[in-house]
Amino acid sequence: MIRFDEVTHRFGEIEALRDIDLEIEAGRTTVLIGPSGCGKSTLLRLVVGLVEPTAGRVIVGEEVVGPNTVLDLRRRMGYVIQGGGLFPHLTAGENVTLLARHLRRPEEETESRLAELCALTHLPESALARFPLELSGGQQQRVGLMRALMLEPEVLLLDEPLGALDPLVRRELQRELREIFGALHRTVLLVTHDLAEAAYLADRIVLLRAGDIIQTGTLDDLRERPAEPFVRRFLSAQRPPVEL
Numbered sequence: 001m002i003r004f005d006e007v008t009h010r011f012g013e014i015e016a017l018r019d020i021d022l023e024i025e026a027g028r029t030t031v032l033i034g035p036s037g038c039g040k041s042t043l044l045r046l047v048v049g050l051v052e053p054t055a056g057r058v059i060v061g062e063e064v065v066g067p068n069t070v071l072d073l074r075r076r077m078g079y080v081i082q083g084g085g086l087f088p089h090l091t092a093g094e095n096v097t098l099l100a101r102h103l104r105r106p107e108e109e110t111e112s113r114l115a116e117l118c119a120l121t122h123l124p125e126s127a128l129a130r131f132p133l134e135l136s137g138g139q140q141q142r143v144g145l146m147r148a149l150m151l152e153p154e155v156l157l158l159d160e161p162l163g164a165l166d167p168l169v170r171r172e173l174q175r176e177l178r179e180i181f182g183a184l185h186r187t188v189l190l191v192t193h194d195l196a197e198a199a200y201l202a203d204r205i206v207l208l209r210a211g212d213i214i215q216t217g218t219l220d221d222l223r224e225r226p227a228e229p230f231v232r233r234f235l236s237a238q239r240p241p242v243e244l
């Protein structure tokens with residue numbers, strides 16, 4: 001569904017990603033993991049065309065992401081940016097429906113989709129009239145997810161969607177996300193720095209370090225067949241440590 005073809009991305013002197021070859025399978029959940037600064041967010045931003053590769057190509061479906069294709073492609077993708085990115089001056093409901101209204105989707109359709117998404121993400125409909133700052137962290141994340149799902153995207157890109165939540169809410173949302181992914185059968189590309197979360201949500205884990213893919217596979221692959229000593233160090237540095 002998504003293919004990175006020898007993709008390098010540089011910000012000036014900084015090589016954020018180096019010669020990345022990666023295929024993201026349709027209908028499955030792929031989780032990007034790795035230390036801060038290893039290029040996870042940049043990888044997602046390349047898919048939505050917010051940054052352009054310095055070399056190589058990113059292909060979504062049959063189309064190369066580029067100036068001529070990016071607007072159409074974005075309609076087929078839902079993206080939750082790191083930190084949520086809700087518009088503070090719009091209510092939760094307005095945040096979710098902004099694009100649908102901009103595209104002049106029939107109002108009835110938008111309203112019924114909104115109710116459907118509240119049910120799917122367990123957001124009380126009464127929360128829709130509130131502004132982001134009047135919502136709990138967990139509710140804000142739900143609203144971000146609803147906004148990404150509004151137009152029924154084929155591809156869902158989530159950048160640390162459970163980043164700033166307390167552990168109990170995080171567990172609850174992890175369970176819900178897994179249910180949602182299972183129910184929707186969409187192509188999901190999710191970023192986290194939490195390995196337990198990655199293992200819980202992923203069909204496949206992609207471990208990066210400083211712009212390189214170090215290993216892809218399941219948690220068992222990483223644990224039992226580490227590609228490099230770094231993999232073991234990364235696993236044992238998790239809190240709680242992953243048992244080797």
Ligand SMILES: Nc1ncnc2c1ncn2[C@@H]1O[C@H](COP(=O)(O)OP(=O)(O)O)[C@@H](O)[C@H]1O
Binds near residue numbers: 015016034037039041
């Ligand atoms: N807009 C930018 N300008 C300059 N450097 C950037 C920019 N965005 C990211 N970087 C750098 O690129 C590298 C990868 O960043 P990022 O993809 O955000 O990592 P991650 O999401 O894994 O923490 C880091 O060294 C970061 O400092």
Ligand SMILES: [Mg+2]
Binds near residue numbers: 041
């Ligand atoms: Mg990031």
